[in-house]
Amino acid sequence: MTDGKSPILSVRHLSKAFGSTAVLADVNLDVPRGSIIALLGASGSGKTTLLQALAGLVSPDAGSITIDGRDMGGVPAHDRPVNMMFQSYALFPHLTVSGNVSYGLSARGTPRAEREHLVAWALELVRLEGLGARRPDQLSGGQRQRVALARCLVMKPAVLLLDEPMAALDRRLRADVQKELKSIQRKVGATFVLVTHDQDEAMAMADFIAVMEKGRIVQFGPPREVYERPNSTFVASFLGTINLFAGVARAEEPSRVRLAADDGLEVVAERSASSGANPICAIGVRPEKVLVARQPTGLANDFAGAIEQVSYGGTASDVTVRLAGGRSLEATVANSTASAAAALQAGDAVHVGFPAPAGIVFSE
Numbered sequence: 001m002t003d004g005k006s007p008i009l010s011v012r013h014l015s016k017a018f019g020s021t022a023v024l025a026d027v028n029l030d031v032p033r034g035s036i037i038a039l040l041g042a043s044g045s046g047k048t049t050l051l052q053a054l055a056g057l058v059s060p061d062a063g064s065i066t067i068d069g070r071d072m073g074g075v076p077a078h079d080r081p082v083n084m085m086f087q088s089y090a091l092f093p094h095l096t097v098s099g100n101v102s103y104g105l106s107a108r109g110t111p112r113a114e115r116e117h118l119v120a121w122a123l124e125l126v127r128l129e130g131l132g133a134r135r136p137d138q139l140s141g142g143q144r145q146r147v148a149l150a151r152c153l154v155m156k157p158a159v160l161l162l163d164e165p166m167a168a169l170d171r172r173l174r175a176d177v178q179k180e181l182k183s184i185q186r187k188v189g190a191t192f193v194l195v196t197h198d199q200d201e202a203m204a205m206a207d208f209i210a211v212m213e214k215g216r217i218v219q220f221g222p223p224r225e226v227y228e229r230p231n232s233t234f235v236a237s238f239l240g241t242i243n244l245f246a247g248v249a250r251a252e253e254p255s256r257v258r259l260a261a262d263d264g265l266e267v268v269a270e271r272s273a274s275s276g277a278n279p280i281c282a283i284g285v286r287p288e289k290v291l292v293a294r295q296p297t298g299l300a301n302d303f304a305g306a307i308e309q310v311s312y313g314g315t316a317s318d319v320t321v322r323l324a325g326g327r328s329l330e331a332t333v334a335n336s337t338a339s340a341a342a343a344l345q346a347g348d349a350v351h352v353g354f355p356a357p358a359g360i361v362f363s364e
């Protein structure tokens with residue numbers, strides 16, 4: 001899981017309740033050194049509370065946190081080798097950019113010459129050199145975010161904690177800022193733990209995604225694994241769109257699962273090594289794995305239907321196909337050739353299909 005790198009951050013059996021509500025329930029996590037991990041979950045799933053527990057701003061009821069080989073039990077926030085970039089940035093409005101960035105160093109007692117050197121380094125890193133004398137209200141949202149980032153990086157934390165770092169940014173800016181943040185992380189080699197409720201952001205930025213639900217980490221892995229091999233229908237639906245066939249597994253074949261779906265369809269998928277102990281309850285397929293054709297597809301799963309809706313999306317179009325039994329199937333058709341989706345129209349009789357390996361087998 002960690003590519004042989006020792007984890008810089010380990011969480012064991014961490015629990016926290018506010019009143020009678022369990023907000024963190026037996027959280028276990030290993031973060032490889034020098035990686036970006038995303039805590040991804042819906043609002044209220046406990047992401048911020050976990051981040052604050054790492055920072056020492058929330059004291060857990062049970063469990064342990066180890067950072068850089070040191071047990072954090074009883075270690076106050078200001079003595080932890082972490083820095084937190086808050087969702088609101090929390091810049092000091094009366095201080096200049098340089099003043100904001102050097103604040104933590106001053107508090108730490110770093111000598112002036114070294115402070116100036118480090119502030120210049122951090123401002124160059126976030127491409128704000130020359131703006132050191134400005135005040136936060138003379139900056140754009142994107143620039144304010146970079147000041148907040150510089151203020152953290154200048155402290156050279158072992159782990160940088162970022163709570164929804166893109167939340168205050170214009171949607172159009174986000175993709176660029178995500179790439180830039182990742183490139184800065186690679187440059188300084190720090191470990192980032194990033195909280196987000198945005199699955200696209202988690203996939204674009206993270207080396208590992210920890211999916212949270214109701215205070216638990218329900219899956220942990222690289223983006224590709226979490227997306228391609230979700231371990232539950234919850235994770236599958238949280239990360240993108242999935243067509244689910246709920247039902248009962250029928251024939252016991254060694255390498256394949258044959259499922260009788262609730263609406264009478266038969267669906268075939270490859271049995272995965274990681275199928276859980278629970279009985280199989282569904283087979284799923286991602287829309288981009290579904291082929292739409294005028295004739296039978298010849299694939300292990302093939303259904304006749306009619307196009308209900310085509311929504312054009314530039315790089316690809318989302319096609320909804322209503323099958324004979326009444327169920328709809330979502331397919332994503334790449335617009336890589338001019339003719340690809342242009343030809344498909346609502347009302348057209350089509351076949352949809354997918355090969356057995358494209359099917360994901362669920363037992364929860």
Ligand SMILES: Nc1ncnc2c1ncn2[C@@H]1O[C@H](COP(=O)(O)OP(=O)(O)O)[C@@H](O)[C@H]1O
Binds near residue numbers: 045
């Ligand atoms: N200080 C607090 N007192 C009481 N309840 C809290 C407190 N902080 C968070 N909660 C509750 O804990 C749950 C998780 O919150 P949070 O960690 O902020 O989730 P997320 O960041 O994933 O949205 C929510 O139901 C929230 O209302």
Ligand SMILES: [Mg+2]
Binds near residue numbers: 047048049195
């Ligand atoms: Mg939060």
